Amino acid sequence: MSKKLFPIVALLMVLALVFGSLPVAAGNAAQEAGYGATLATVQERGYVICGGNASVPGFGFLDEAGDYQGFDIDFCKAVAAAVFGDAEAYEIRPLSSQERFSALQSGEIDVLIRNTTWTLTRDTEVGANFVHTTFYDGQGFIVRKADGINTLEDMDGGTVCVQTGTTTEANLADTFAARGISYEPVVYEDVETGWTTYEEGRCDSYTTDKSGLVARQTLLSVPEDHMILDETISKEPLGPVVRHGDDQWFDIVQWTVFATFFAEEHGITSENAADMMAATTNPREMSFFGAEGDLGVKLGLSNDWAYNIVSLVGNYAEIYNRNLGPDTATYIPRGLNSLYTDGGLLYAPPFR
Amino acid sequence: MEKTHTTQQATIPFWRDERVLRVLGQIIFLIAVIVFGYYIYNNMITALAKQGMTPSFAFLNQTAGFDIGERLIEYERADFNKRAVLVAVLNTVQVSIVGIILSTILGVFLGIARLSTNFLVAKLSSIYLEILRNIPLLVLLIFWYTGIFITLPRVKEAISLGTSIFISNRGMVIPWGIPTETWRAYLIVLGVGIVLSAIVNWQLNLVGKRTGRPPLVTLWTIITFLAVAIIGWIALPQSPLTLDLPTLQGLNFKGGYTFSPEYLALLSGLVIYTAAFVGEIVRAGILSVSKGQIEASRALGLNAFQTLRLIVFPQAMRVIVPPLTSQYLNLTKNSSLAVAIGYPDLFAIAGTMHNQTGRSVEVIALMMGIYLSTSLITSVFMNFYNKKIKLVER
Numbered sequence: 001m002s003k004k005l006f007p008i009v010a011l012l013m014v015l016a017l018v019f020g021s022l023p024v025a026a027g028n029a030a031q032e033a034g035y036g037a038t039l040a041t042v043q044e045r046g047y048v049i050c051g052g053n054a055s056v057p058g059f060g061f062l063d064e065a066g067d068y069q070g071f072d073i074d075f076c077k078a079v080a081a082a083v084f085g086d087a088e089a090y091e092i093r094p095l096s097s098q099e100r101f102s103a104l105q106s107g108e109i110d111v112l113i114r115n116t117t118w119t120l121t122r123d124t125e126v127g128a129n130f131v132h133t134t135f136y137d138g139q140g141f142i143v144r145k146a147d148g149i150n151t152l153e154d155m156d157g158g159t160v161c162v163q164t165g166t167t168t169e170a171n172l173a174d175t176f177a178a179r180g181i182s183y184e185p186v187v188y189e190d191v192e193t194g195w196t197t198y199e200e201g202r203c204d205s206y207t208t209d210k211s212g213l214v215a216r217q218t219l220l221s222v223p224e225d226h227m228i229l230d231e232t233i234s235k236e237p238l239g240p241v242v243r244h245g246d247d248q249w250f251d252i253v254q255w256t257v258f259a260t261f262f263a264e265e266h267g268i269t270s271e272n273a274a275d276m277m278a279a280t281t282n283p284r285e286m287s288f289f290g291a292e293g294d295l296g297v298k299l300g301l302s303n304d305w306a307y308n309i310v311s312l313v314g315n316y317a318e319i320y321n322r323n324l325g326p327d328t329a330t331y332i333p334r335g336l337n338s339l340y341t342d343g344g345l346l347y348a349p350p351f352r
Numbered sequence: 353m354e355k356t357h358t359t360q361q362a363t364i365p366f367w368r369d370e371r372v373l374r375v376l377g378q379i380i381f382l383i384a385v386i387v388f389g390y391y392i393y394n395n396m397i398t399a400l401a402k403q404g405m406t407p408s409f410a411f412l413n414q415t416a417g418f419d420i421g422e423r424l425i426e427y428e429r430a431d432f433n434k435r436a437v438l439v440a441v442l443n444t445v446q447v448s449i450v451g452i453i454l455s456t457i458l459g460v461f462l463g464i465a466r467l468s469t470n471f472l473v474a475k476l477s478s479i480y481l482e483i484l485r486n487i488p489l490l491v492l493l494i495f496w497y498t499g500i501f502i503t504l505p506r507v508k509e510a511i512s513l514g515t516s517i518f519i520s521n522r523g524m525v526i527p528w529g530i531p532t533e534t535w536r537a538y539l540i541v542l543g544v545g546i547v548l549s550a551i552v553n554w555q556l557n558l559v560g561k562r563t564g565r566p567p568l569v570t571l572w573t574i575i576t577f578l579a580v581a582i583i584g585w586i587a588l589p590q591s592p593l594t595l596d597l598p599t600l601q602g603l604n605f606k607g608g609y610t611f612s613p614e615y616l617a618l619l620s621g622l623v624i625y626t627a628a629f630v631g632e633i634v635r636a637g638i639l640s641v642s643k644g645q646i647e648a649s650r651a652l653g654l655n656a657f658q659t660l661r662l663i664v665f666p667q668a669m670r671v672i673v674p675p676l677t678s679q680y681l682n683l684t685k686n687s688s689l690a691v692a693i694g695y696p697d698l699f700a701i702a703g704t705m706h707n708q709t710g711r712s713v714e715v716i717a718l719m720m721g722i723y724l725s726t727s728l729i730t731s732v733f734m735n736f737y738n739k740k741i742k743l744v745e746r
C-alpha cells in the first residue's frame with residue numbers, strides 16, 4: 001500500500017469503528033420525539049417553529065410588509081402565546097403541499113398549521129397526529145363565468161388544474177370517475193404555476209378546498225370573471241398537525257385550539273379577558289384563567305396559558321373575523337365553523 | 353547477490369510487505385464502506401420504526417386513486433400503483449428518447465455550423481451555444497412553458513394551420529389515424545416489407561462489392577419498403593387506419609392527437625438545452641481530426657460534404673461518443689424537471705404516489721432504482737456502440 005493511501009484508510013477505519021459501535025441513534029431529536037421532548041426543545045430554542053402557508057390569503061400569506069398573516073398563522077401565534085406568554089415567539093416556515101409532511105417528520109417544524117386535511121393515511125402511515133379541526137372545509141371548483149359551466153357535468157371533456165401533494169388530487173379522480181365525467185387533469189407542484197395556467201386558460205377549472213378558492217380568487221387579475229361552483233365534493237377538516245410520539249405536545253396544541261373555542265363560547269375576548277379574569281365567579285372560567293386549579297401545569301405550561309392565548313391572540317371568533325370575516329377580502333360565511341350553540345361543529349370539552 | 357535478495361524477502365514482516373498491504377488496504381476499505389452503508393440503512397429503519405413505520409412495497413398492489421393526464425397505455429384511477437409507475441416510466445422514456453434524437457440532430461447541426469467558414473453562421477451558432485449553456489435548465493423550462501406555450505391563444509381562438517392542425521395554449525392537435533380491423537394484418541405487411549428491403553439491401557451491397565460500383569443502395573432499399581407498404585395498403589379490403597380529424601366540441605378539441613403544452617415545453621426545453629452541449633462535443637470531435645486528413649481528402653477530389661461524411665465523422669465519432677453518452681444520461685435525468693411544468697413524468701407521479709400512500713422512503717427508493725436502470729441501459733448501449741466504432745488496432 002502506498003504511503004499516501006494509508007492515512008485515508010486509517011481514517012476510514014476509525015470512522016467505521018465510531019459509527020459501527022455507536023448505538024443506532026435515530027438521526028435527530030425530532031424522530032425520537034418522546035413525551036415532553038418537543039416542549040423542551042421549543043422552550044430551549046425560545047420560539048416555536050410552525051410549518052405554514054405563504055400563498056393562501058386569509059389562511060397563510062406573506063403580506064407586503066413581509067409578515068405572515070392569516071387564520072392558520074394566528075393559531076401558530078396562539079401556540080406561542082400558550083407556551084411563552086408571547087404571541088410573537090414564533091417562526092413560520094412556508095411549505096408547499098408536497099413538502100409539508102417531510103418537514104414535520106424530519107423535525108424541521110414543531111407543528112404544521114397549513115390548511116391540512118385530516119385523513120386516516122396521514123394519521124397513520126404519514127406519522128402525523130391531527131389535533132382538533134380548526135376549519136371545516138370541502139373541495140370545490142372555480143370556473144370562468146363566460147364558459148357557462150354550472151355543474152360538474154358541464155365540465156365533461158374539459159381540463160382541470162390541480163396541485164399535487166394534496167387530498168384534492170385524489171378527490172377529483174374519485175368524484176369524476178364515480179359520476180362518469182371525462183376530464184384531463186393537469187397536475188402542478190407549485191401553486192403559483194397552477195393558478196397562472198388556469199388564468200391563462202390552460203384549464204377550464206381549478207380545484208382545491210373552497211377556502212383556498214375564495215382566497216386565491218382575490219389574487220386573480222379580474223376576480224369577478226370567475227365563480228366558485230356551489231357543489232362541494234369532499235370533507236376537508238383542516239387543522240394543526242404534530243408528529244407521532246409526543247403526547248404532551250399534542251395536548252398543548254389541541255387544548256390551545258379548545259381554548260379559543262371556550263373563550264368564544266364564554267364571551268371572553270382579547271379586550272375583556274383581563275376584566276373577566278378578575279371578575280368571574282364561574283368555576284369553569286376560573287380554571288380556564290388559572291385562577292383556580294392547575295390546568296396549565298398539567299399541560300406542562302404556566303397556569304395563565306389560556307389567558308395569554310385569548311388576551312394576546314383572541315378567541316375563535318376574533319381570529320376568524322380578523323382573517324375571514326365580512327370585512328375582509330377573503331370573506332367566508334362561518335357555516336359549520338360556528339359554535340355548536342349556533343348550529344356549528346365547534347365544541348370544546350370541559351376545562352377541568 | 354541473488355541469495356541476499358531472497359533472504360531479505362523472506363525476512364520482511366507481512367505488515368511491511370507491499371503485496372499483502374495492498375490487498376489488506378482494499379479489504380479494510382470495503383469493510384468500511386459496508387459498515388457505513390449498514391449504519392445508514394439501520395439508522396433509517398430504526399427511525400422509521402420509532403414512528404411506527406416499516407418499509408413495505410405492498411402499496412404497489414393497491415389502487416392508485418389518482419388520474420394521469422398523459423399516458424401511452426390505458427390507465428384509470430382504479431388501477432394499481434404499479435400500473436401508474438409504468439405509465440410514468442413510459443412517459444419519461446418517451447420524452448427522453450425523442451429528446452435524445454432531436455437534440456442529437458440539432459446538436460450536430462450546431463457543432464458543424466460553429467465551425468463554418470461563413471462568418472454569420474458561425475457567429476450565430478456560437479452565440480446560441482454560449483447562451484444556452486449558461487442558462488439553468490429549470491429557468492429555461494419555466495420560461496418556455498409559462499412564458500410561451502401558456503400564453504398562446506386559448507382553445508376557442510386556436511390558430512389553425514391548414515384545416516385540421518390547431519395550436520392553442522392547450523397544445524397542438526393534429527389529425528391522427530385510428531386503427532381499423534385490418535390494422536393487425538397491415539403490421540404483418542410492414543414486417544414483410546422490412547424483410548424484403550433488407551434482402552434488397554444485402555444483394556445490392558454484394559453487387560457493389562463485386563463490381564466496385566455500388567448502385568444506389570439506400571434509395572432502392574427505401575423504394576422496396578415503400579412499394580410493399582403502399583401495395584399492402586391498397587390491397588387490403590379496408591384501409592388499416594381511418595383519419596380522425598380534431599374538431600372543437602364543448603370545452604376542448606375532440607379527436608386527433610394532442611401534444612400537450614407541458615410535453616411540448618419539456619421536450620423543446622430539453623432539446624434546445626442539450627443540443628448546446630452536443631454541439632460543443634461535436635465541434636471538439638471535428639477539431640480532433642487532423643487538418644492533414646481533410647486536406648488529403650479535398651486533394652483526392654472529395655467535396656466538402658463527402659469529406660465530412662466519409663473522412664471527418666468516422667474519426668470524430670471516437671472522440672464524440674463517450675461525452676455524448678453523458679449528455680444522453682443528463683437529458684434523461686433532467687427530464688425529471690417536468691414536475692415544475694405539470695408533465696406527468698416518473699418524478700411527478702412518484703411525488704403524487706408518495707403523498708397518497710405516505711410511503712416516502714419506498715417511493716424514493718423505487719424511483720432511484722428506475723432512474724439508475726435507465727441510465728445503465730443507456731450506458732451499456734452506448735458502450736456497445738463505442739466499441740463498434742473504436743479504432744481497430746492491428
Ligand SMILES: N[C@@H](CCC(=O)N[C@@H](CS)C(=O)NCC(=O)O)C(=O)O
Binds near residue numbers: 209
Ligand atoms: N386540504 C388539502 C389541500 C391543501 C392545499 O395544499 N391547498 C393548496 C391549494 S391553494 C395550497 O395551499 N397550496 C399552497 C402551496 O403549495 O404553496 C390537503 O390537505 O391536502
